[in-house]
Amino acid sequence: MTQVDPRLLRNAFGSFMTGVTVVTAVRADGAPVGFTANSFSSVSLDPPLLLVCPGKFLSSYETFANCTNFAVNVLSEGQEGISNIFASSKDDRFAQVPHHLDAHGVPLITGAAVQFSCTTNRIVPAGDHCILIGQVDAFSHADAAGLGYVNGHYFSLGLERAPFVEKSGPAVCGAIVESGDSVLMVVTKDGLRPPHCTHTDRGRLINDLRDTLIAKGIDADLGQAYSVFESVAPRAHNTYFLATGHIKTTNSGIVAVPIADLAQQSFASAPIARMMSRFALEQQTRTFGLYLGDTEEGATHHSTLRT
Ligand SMILES: Cc1cc2nc3c(=O)[nH]c(=O)nc-3n(C[C@H](O)[C@H](O)[C@H](O)COP(=O)(O)O)c2cc1C
CATH class of the missing domain: 3.90.79.10 (Nucleoside Triphosphate Pyrophosphohydrolase)
Structure with a gap:
């Protein structure tokens, strides 16, 4: 098998344009946890399924690998700051970001373009990540342009198109x-x-x-x-x-x-x-x-x- 250079592979994966989400859940002690993820994908309409891939390196990995409920917040244009908080902040992330709780008590980010409340359907081990598949119990869809991400840069279709x-x-x-x-x-x-x-x-x-x-x-x-x-x-x-x-x-x-x-x-x-x-x-x-x-x-x- 030929060797794949992980750094080059990471760059190659990064050239796939995605949106940006914040995935949230609640720890066993009741504390909310969340991380920024662009590994989100829709999976099925019937039943309504989606997936996201938490990495084993996450401080909250154990929570996501064992959660019964979680939420996926699709960030909207202008929410780069929230993405950065959930990608790197060491302080209380939820104290810095307006949010409210869904019916399962899982945080939903205010102003997100879409908020999906999910019940875990299946967790599939996958290398240094796992695939967390959720059944959508409820969702709200705001009329907001999504935040984009490619090659380590955020972008926004609304702003890119504005000049034209x-x-x-x-x-x-x-x-x-x-x-x-x-x-x-x-x-x-x-x-x-x-x-x-x-x-x-x-x-x-x-x-x-x-x-x-x-x-x-x-x-x-x-x-x-x-x-x-x-x-x-x-x-x-x-x-x-x-x-x-x-x-x-x-x-x-x-x-x-x-x-x-x-x-x-x-x-x-x-x-x-x-x-x-x-x-x-x-x-x-x-x-x-x-x-x-x-x-x-x-x-x-x-x-x-x-x-
Ligand atoms: C745009 C973007 C997308 C990311 N996507 C993922 C992802 O899909 N899965 C993942 O495990 N980490 C992803 N990360 C990295 C995590 O957000 C980051 O490592 C995490 O928030 C660190 O949290 P911790 O300090 O609690 O471990 C992404 C980061 C960024 C900026």
Whole structure:
């Protein structure tokens, strides 16, 4: 039999996109226990069965390997913090997370996209894990987008799709292009702004942004969406991406502004000034979030990187 490198296998398993759940039960002494799991799967509709795989390394393994009842909470977008608590916190996990008890006295996590209350149907030994199969006694399904997980990163379909959601009015698509310690900006009569294009056909936005950058003499690789907002004057749907690149041709109206000097610059609009000051700050730690909102209100979403 050929040897399988466990580290490579772990990475290979990790490329399967999943949701994230918190599995809960009650210890013999009455204390609630729970752990983060992405080994969840639906199994059968009739009877209604699901499964999850607790690892033997869990401090709560004995509880799950012998439980009569347990619950599976499918986490919703924005619950990365709860996932991290149930994956690593050494403090009382339930003291940090709002929850209530189901009919079996098992904790259900408030705000989860789905909560399944189960009676154990079968426990199958499986290597360094076991397969815990549960019969669903009750479940509640909120209208919330689930939290996703792949290759050690959380993701959220709602947030990933947001930049591409159809809205009326013209769309502006721009790029904050990092070039070494500087960022490449266009000089306009109103002040600096990232290179951008404006379009009414949103299907072509990213291609047009690429063409715009080439036309301005910028060779760039586009990265993650960084800021998505509605502006009123001018009325537009704005999407800005992060990018890295360099200027290929001079005299194209592009200047390289040192990131350390961004705070002293005059920008073409208040939303651009706010976006660039967030960029200057986040660039120091390289923890870039995604801003979603309008020019008045919004929130920055930070996905957490786990290794
Ligand atoms: C996204 C994610 C998915 C996980 N999936 C599982 C899983 O399916 N089974 C498992 O035993 N541990 C899984 N873990 C690891 C456990 O959550 C973690 O080892 C556990 O909470 C540690 O709890 P303990 O300190 O009580 O042992 C996962 C962790 C993360 C972050």
